[in-house]
Amino acid sequence: MHPFEDGNGRIGRALSEKVLAQALGAPSLIALAHTIERHRKAYYDALEASNKANAVTAWLDYFGRTILQAQRNTLARVDFLIAKARFYDRLRGRLNPRQEKVVARLFAAGIDGFKGGLSAENYASIAKASPATVTRDLQDLVEKGALTRTGERRYARYYLRLEGGG
Known part of the structure; x- marks a missing residue:
């Protein structure tokens, strides 16, 4: 019409x-x-x-x-919104303010996700953090089951882990 x-x-x-x-x-x-x-x-x-x-x-x-x-x-x-609610329920109180800011930015990208995945450089830019802090935060997010990682070193990319884990 x-x-x-x-x-x-x-x-x-x-x-x-x-x-x-x-x-x-x-x-x-x-x-x-x-x-x-x-x-x-x-x-x-x-x-x-x-x-x-x-x-x-x-x-x-x-x-x-x-x-x-x-x-x-x-x-x-x-389904995405339900997974988002479950994600935050699972990780409530377990993320530092930098991690919360980056996770919120990943969710803001919507159902299609963060184009190309989250890189350490993206994380540093969003969180205004040093390389050492970025490495620690990303490793912690993977260990908590908040993110999954693909690739190695400068080619590493991170994606929200919306089900399971943690």
Whole structure:
């Protein structure tokens, strides 16, 4: 749905979520706008193709697949938030302020994670810490089960460990 000539799709997407909720008879908890935003080119390609062909079948096919993907994205986001809560429950009171700051930054990166993983240099920049402190903090986070490590030395990268451990 793209109701306006000026390209204002936000209202169209909001209306789409409202119509879907009404059809379901309950609020829909889908990240439709988020899903479309993540695949913006596909959205505009499908929209343009349906406008040129003046046919809705391809658009409905695209939109149906997008709604299903939005449902999967929403479930993944809910799982991420539950894992985040469990992570903080597991490590409550066990992180120093630098570690808390870095972990919060990793979580702020969202479900897609910290691009390329966390490096020691990233940690130092976020925590404003010396190399020796960074090494100790990272090793401690791995030992506590907060992070997993891949690679060695300058190629080492760290990722949140959201289940198990600790």
